[in-house]
Amino acid sequence: MTSNFADSVIPNTALSVSGLTDYICLLLEQDQHLRQVWVTGEVSSANHHRSGLFFTLQDPDGTAGIKCVAWNNQLAKLAQIPIPGEQLIVLGSIRVYPQRGEYQLSVWQALPAGVGLQALRYQQLRNRLLAEGLFDAERKRPLPLHPQTIAVVTSPTAAAWGDIQKTLKQRYPGLHILFSPATVQGEQAPESIVKAIERVERDGRAEVLILSRGGGAVEELACFDDERVVRSIANCSIPVITGIGHQRDESLVDLAADACGHTPTAAAEMVVPELSELYTQHRQRVVALHEAMHDVWETAENQLQTLRNRLRRLRLDRQVQQEAQKLAWQRQQLVQVTMGRSQQARQHLELLRQKLASLDPKAVLQRGYAVVRQENGAIARSASELAVGQELLIQLGQGEVKVKVMEIKD
Secondary structure: OHHHHHHHHOOOOOOOHHHHHHHHHHHHHOOHHHHOEEEEEEEEEEEEEOOEEEEEEEOOOOOOEEEEEEEHHHHOOOOOOOOOOEEEEEEEEEEEEOOOOEEEEEEEEEEEEEEOHHHHHHHHHHHHHHHHOOOOHHHOOOOOOOOOEEEEEEOOOOHHHHHHHHHHHHHOOOOEEEEEEOOOOOOOHHHHHHHHHHHHHHHOOOOEEEEEEEEEOHHHHHHHHOHHHHHHHHOOOOOEEEEEEEOOOOOHHHHHOOEEOOOHHHHHHHHOOOHHHHHHHHHHHHHHHHHHHHHHHHHHHHHHHHHHHHHHHHOHHHHHHHHHHHHHHHHHHHHHHHHHHHHHHHHHHHHHHHHHHHHOHHHHHHOOOOEEEOOOOOEOOOHHHOOOOOEEEEEOOOOEEEEEOOOOOO
């Protein structure tokens, strides 16, 4: 039933893909205007191949482009070799590439026409940003050694996103990867990239940001030379590394970023170390530390043995023993001298005590003598000093008495 329906709908004049391509080829390649045509434009990209030089010729405003090829047998005849950024006038013919359904300009001659407008704009912008210091080395911040949270800005459909995830997980499992999607090609790409970077900054968790795209022709990477994107990278609050697989040596975002990996995989490899390498380095440090400690221990042991040998040669143990014996003898002498002097001091002290006791007035009184004192306390030594009726104080061996003079005898 299906076959009958198709037979009734599809006309007999339907062409195959190759039939349609042949028809288009006939129209283009047999057209008198297209068999020999002069075209002017700016070379946006060029790629040498073993069969020839393939390049793209683009209008200055980037609204249209055409693929061109100069085969090897024609290259030597060109007055100007196509170089990206140059304005050319080329002579060639339109040819169709059936396998891809594409047409291209087969170039016979290329004449210089000055610097291209896009290249001039690129250079002017680069010089202006360079003068502002956006590319200065002093602005470059070091990447964190062991980041735990990494932000990635790229297209969700790009192979770069998959490459980065795979590389990060293989090198450093357990990372937290924040994905901020963006359009990385076309007129909307610059604004989309700027907003994606702003989302990462507002989130505040990422320690480093990867801006990536998985390559492409120069015409497709114009967003990475956009001033808005360059300033967003330069003013980002966290370190930024670019991984853009472009044909040109570097874009303006590469110059403004803190590091450049050139490809998504290379950027991911620069952001985190590989755990296996870290483990190997750790083991190497452990071995080196063990060897260093062993060397120190051996050196100390050798020094100790050397000192022991020197002690044996000097016989310091005998000297120490002799000095100890000498000190013991001197101690004994000191003790004897000290004890002798102490005995002499005790004997002298006893002699002085006895003398003192013999001179003590109280001792005299104990033998029956008395001391007579006048009222003023003076000792009465002569009877002629006293008067009848005078009161006297007599101090005995035990106590005192008060008397009154009744008579004085000469």
